[in-house]
Amino acid sequence: xxxxxxxxxxxxxxxxxxxxxxxxxxxxxxxxxxxxxxxxxxxxxxxxxxxxxxxxxxxxxxxxxxxxxxxxxxxxxxxxxxxxxxxxxxxxxxxxxxxxxxxxx
Amino acid sequence: xxxxxxxxxxxxxxxxxxxxxxxxxxxxxxxxxxxxxxxxxxxxxxxxxxxxxxxxxxxxxxxxxxxxxxxxxxxxxxxxxxxxxxxxxxxxxxxxxxxxxxxxx
DNA sequence: CTTTTATAAAACCAAATGGTATCATGTCAA
DNA sequence: TTGACATGATACCATTTGGTTTTATAAAAG
Numbered sequence: 001x002x003x004x005x006x007x008x009x010x011x012x013x014x015x016x017x018x019x020x021x022x023x024x025x026x027x028x029x030x031x032x033x034x035x036x037x038x039x040x041x042x043x044x045x046x047x048x049x050x051x052x053x054x055x056x057x058x059x060x061x062x063x064x065x066x067x068x069x070x071x072x073x074x075x076x077x078x079x080x081x082x083x084x085x086x087x088x089x090x091x092x093x094x095x096x097x098x099x100x101x102x103x104x105x
Numbered sequence: 106x107x108x109x110x111x112x113x114x115x116x117x118x119x120x121x122x123x124x125x126x127x128x129x130x131x132x133x134x135x136x137x138x139x140x141x142x143x144x145x146x147x148x149x150x151x152x153x154x155x156x157x158x159x160x161x162x163x164x165x166x167x168x169x170x171x172x173x174x175x176x177x178x179x180x181x182x183x184x185x186x187x188x189x190x191x192x193x194x195x196x197x198x199x200x201x202x203x204x205x206x207x208x209x210x
Numbered sequence: 211c212t213t214t215t216a217t218a219a220a221a222c223c224a225a226a227t228g229g230t231a232t233c234a235t236g237t238c239a240a
Numbered sequence: 241t242t243g244a245c246a247t248g249a250t251a252c253c254a255t256t257t258g259g260t261t262t263t264a265t266a267a268a269a270g
Contacts, residue, residue, distance in 0.1 A: 005119055012117035013258080014110055017186070024193050031216060043259050045217075050257095064216045064267040070193065079187070081122070088129050088175060118228080136246060148229055150247075155227095169237040169246050 001053040004077035010054030011078065015039075016047050020056060020070065029065040106158040109182035115159030116183065120144075121152050125161060125175065134170040 010016055019033055034044040048068055051057045055074035060067050115121055124138055139149040153173055156162045160179035165172050 008117050008122070012113050017113070021189070024190060040260065046258075066217065072193065075190070082180075082184070084126070085129060085180070088177065145230065171247065
């Protein structure tokens with residue numbers, strides 16, 4: 001795995017995006033992550049697997065726990081893809097802003 | 106629709122991301138988009154519907170054709186979400202870079 | 211050693227997804 | 241008007257996805 005596709009796929013689910021937000025604060029075990037959701041640990045673990053496949057998190061075993069952390073490198077492919085559009089979004093949004101300003105004159 | 110979720114969902118499929126790249130060049134009818142893929146027009150139209158639901162494209166009818174265009178505003182919710190992480194990615198990547206540089210000294 | 215705790219792994223299920231084929235509709239051209 | 245063309249809409253299908261339950265394994269606690 002670890003293709004750009006797997007990263008985009010991982011980001012498509014709201015639960016997984018919430019997990020990323022949670023991990024921004026601090027590293028968490030599967031159980032700790034699961035406490036914040038109304039679903040089983042098994043389900044949460046599956047989401048963590050998808051996030052790991054997408055390269056968005058890394059995991060290390062600590063005793064009987066498995067700790068997940070955000071992986072800053074993992075977001076790179078996604079950012080690269082967006083960068084391809086940046087020029088477009090920027091110029092179009094600027095044009096839009098101009099149009100609105102002219103309209104309100 | 107037009108929720109952040111629908112935008113993330115739309116971006117999760119490689120065909121749909123390819124369509125966005127194609128539209129960056131110029132506006133296209135469904136048939137023109139479909140020429141670039143090995144699937145039926147109906148399938149392409151479904152993808153365009155998902156992209157439209159996500160707010161990533163806009164469409165206008167021109168005669169019997171339906172022209173799709175990139176919607177620069179549509180990407181905003183996605184960018185906002187990433188912005189929430191920007192500090193994290195930046196500082197961590199900087200730390201990583203430092204570590205690598207120190208390692209090579 | 212026994213029990214609890216944290217996770218792994220697999221089987222299973224309903225719903226969503228990505229695709230097809232088919233038919234209806236509206237527009238352009240002859 | 242007639243026919244060709246571009247799309248819309250629907251029904252249908254196989255696969256994937258997000259979830260549960262159950263069983264197994266390994267580490268921590270008593």
